[in-house]
Amino acid sequence: MTYGSSEHTRLGKSRAPAIARAERRRSREVTACTVTSCGRTLGDDEPHWKVCGRCEHRIRGWLRELPRQLPLLRASLRPDSGPTQSAIHGGRAHAPLPVRGDVLALLGPAAPGPVHDPEGDQAGPVPIHAVIRTWAELLADERGKPLPLLRPGETYGSYLAAHLPYALTRPWIADLHQELGELISRIRNITCTEPRRRPKTAPCPDCGAFGLMEEDWQAYIDCEVCGLLLTPAEYTDHAERVMPGLYRTALLIVTHEKTGGTHREGH
Structure with missing residues (x-):
């Protein structure tokens, strides 16, 4: 079999996915x-x-x-002004710190x-x-x-x-x-x-999951699912783009369920 033959090409193609995976x-x-x-x-x-x-x-x-x-x-x-610890006969074993x-x-x-702690008291x-x-x-x-x-x-x-x-x-x-x-x-x-972690309303712009969280003292809003980071300004822009459509979709779903329920009751 010569280099470049059909058999070599077939073997090369069969090995390609394994090589790519490795x-x-x-x-x-x-x-x-x-x-x-x-x-x-x-x-x-x-x-x-x-x-x-x-x-x-x-x-x-x-x-x-x-x-x-x-x-x-x-x-x-x-x-803290809690119960006395290490008491002996109602008194303290030693003066409190x-x-x-x-x-x-x-x-x-x-x-x-x-x-250096030769005495082992550090x-x-x-x-x-x-x-x-x-x-x-x-x-x-x-x-x-x-x-x-x-x-x-x-x-x-x-x-x-x-x-x-x-x-x-x-x-x-x-x-x-x-x-x-x-x-x-x-x-x-x-x-x-x-610190408190508060869920955000809009879905993640990267993975689409509703996993965006805002945490105290953190500069970014992060997605718990894919790890995407958004600044507050980036999240606001994203929410302003996607939330109106999601609200309309939710309203249509609720309206459909209500009208569907009324229709079934009429029958």
């Missing part, structure tokens, strides 16, 4: 979001990113939320370097400032530029947000996503400020 699988492995809980395929506009647009949107939202949570954390420093330890640990100062959550500064230092080091100084009361959240386009290309961005998510979860448990 190439698509390899492509998905390369372009999938590296956040373990996500795994979405990256879009054509995200070729150099390590996470998808939806996870990037989450990181930005968490960085915006942190400064808003700090006053609420400070207001939560005083212990004047502040909540879990809140103080989050708000407290952070060590400038690695913490417990509790890592302070907010330490988490944010560690990632900011890594980012500044990889960019080859010094970390800027902060004014009192600031964190490096704004620095991370400003340079997030670069961070999205780094292999550690999924770890940043996970650590920020865990930090925000601890803070919300203390401040009791779980």
Whole structure:
């Protein structure tokens, strides 16, 4: 059989779908979001990113939320006036702390370097400032530029947000996503400020599902089904285009059901 014969062509055609499927699988492995809980395929506009647009949107939202949570954390420093704990014969085993330890640990100062704990008594959550500064230092080091100084009361959240386009290309961005998510979860448990998610009326312009949701502190409206992100202005334009037609369709359906029911009763 010579190269280019009909038999070779037939075999080549039969193998083509399998080769294409394998190439698509390899492509998905390369372009999938590296956040373990996500795994979405990256879009054509995200070729150099390590996470998808939806996870990037989450990181930005968490960085915006942190400064808003700090006053609420400070207001939560005083212990709740609940039942006395660790009592002996009606009294306390030790004097109560004047502040909540879990809140103080989050708000407290952070060590400038690695913490050596030979006694094993360094417990509790890592302070907010330490988490944010560690990632900011890594980012500044990889960019080859010094970390800027902060004014009192600031964190490096704004620095991370400003340079997030670069961070999205780094292999550690999924770890940043996970650590920020865990930090925000601890803070919300203390401040009791779980963000609200509100469904939007219009269907998703990409997949057509009624899965568009708006969440507090987030800059985008996201689709829970396909992951599409829309700015509020984009959603408003989309809703103004599609909702009148959907309202008319719904009205026709209701009218048909009512007239159909009346017609059946007449018989």
